[in-house]
Amino acid sequence: MTAASEVESSYERQDGDVVAGPARRRGPRGPLVAVPVIALLVAAPLVLGPYPVTTMTRILAFAVLVLSVDLLTGITGLPTLGQAAYFGVGGYTAVLTGLHVTSDAAVQVVAALAAGVIAAAATGWVAVRARGIVFLMLTLAIGESVHQVADTWKAVGGSNGLSGMPPISLFGGPPIIAAGFVYWWVLAVAIVVFAAVALVARSPYGRTLRGVRDNEARMRALGYRPTLARFGVFCLAGGVAGAGGALWVSQARFISPGDLGFEIAALALLSVVIGGRGSLWGPCLGAAVVLLVRDNLSAYVGGHGPLVLGCLFVAVVFLVPRGLAGLTAPTGVRRPAGPAGAHRRESAS
């Protein structure tokens, strides 16, 4: 009998019966909020005109990209500016699939997701060896490189991008052109992706990732290989971003290098900061705010949308450092001030 199992069995003798599992992470508020929100989102095309519906479709696709950034930045603690690259890889894959293979949207999403994972696996092994600002710079380099390739490679249309993708269809049905139907498809996929990311966040792997975020040295001392865990989540996030790219083009049926540039990457990271790192619904809300300010509010303030975004960013950083999600968190979860907070900073350095 090993010493460890002896330890274990000595505890067994102490307590007798096995302790019940811990309370479920999600409070009872979870479904109470989720059900009406999903119902409202589903009902939106019934009451709104085509233009607001297409805007919402774009927001949903962008929110999927933002979720992938949150998986890296919020849960694993890796600030990234490279997710737009995998978003773009997914978008290009979906358009190419639509042009040359099939108009089936489900096939396009799966292909884009796979392409995102492969692209992230091929480039991520360099990035995951670093963390913090170095990781940020490496992902920026990856993003800019992929943007450059898209901008110059004639096979994918160069700087003109790829257009002429036929409308999507589903499971052999007729082409889907109405904005509302495209929206429902995108909403369905976005909800599935959200649920999948939520599952990852609450799984043992999600716990491993938070461990890597909080204290990498301690993870090694417990027998973990943090680089491996980071590489895994980088590939997962690449897949999520790729799926987001497919959703992005299902409405526009067009993609250009501008869709995977620095601006998109920066806006995605901004959405995570505004929404609240580590929360999942917060960054989705952040995605909506960011796109609405940039595309819709901009017209009313003389094209100064980016300026408004900048002010919003500064305001959030100073007023609600934990983002929109931090506004609703119960006070008990807030980081305690004083000595405990000081310890945290100490160990973070």
Place this chain on the structure above:
Amino acid sequence: MTALLELKDLTRSYGSLAAVDGVDLKVMPGERHALIGPNGAGKSTLFATVAGTLRATGGQVLFSGADVTSLPESERARRGMLRTYQHSSLFLGCSVLDNVALAVQRVHRVAHRFDRAAWRFRRAEAEANRHLDSVGLADRAGAKAAALSHGERRQLEVAMVLAAQPTLVMFDEPTAGMSAAETERFVELIQRLPGNLTLLIVEHDLDVVFRLADRVTVLHLGRVLASGPPERVQGDPQVQQAYLGTARTEDLFIEAGDR
């Protein structure tokens, strides 16, 4: 009987300074081995070199007869060599339960599973709760680790290390900064550990050392000065001179200057 942990001529240098200088040491299975020495004796460096946090610049570390000198820290931990930290090193943004569960889920080989929520891995979760309970933190399971007091953090450290199913636990100054009551609780906790668990303890508090240890090794200026049962080490004139207070302090400086 072969030693569980054996150091052969272990050396760790920083440039021309050998912080650990040719240390030979054997720790038998089930032994409670304390490592003491005055400030700057190289205790912490030796500790980190054994754990794999620092790479040895010379010599060997053998664990259960296998040479682990070139293995990284994570691989040594997987083989059952677990360490704690002088300053509690926890996952402060995670819950107390998560801290222990991180150790358990690695041992259960489910640390990279994401097909189910963590609480559905009931065996791992129950074991994590059991470890928390054993150090008296069961009612704090849901709290953030950052909200724990200093003493509670040390208790959590112990739970984490035990949850990782160690055969050798290395404590780095476990009672540093503890109140007298907290130290007392900690010593009792260590005494309750099963007898076949091997402990290597670096400790400043000699009271704690002589209560817990059945062998003591005294380190001085990177070398082993004496090693043996506590009573013998306590009586060793060389040790008394170097460490236990009867030495005139200038002797230490002369010796240090000669090197």
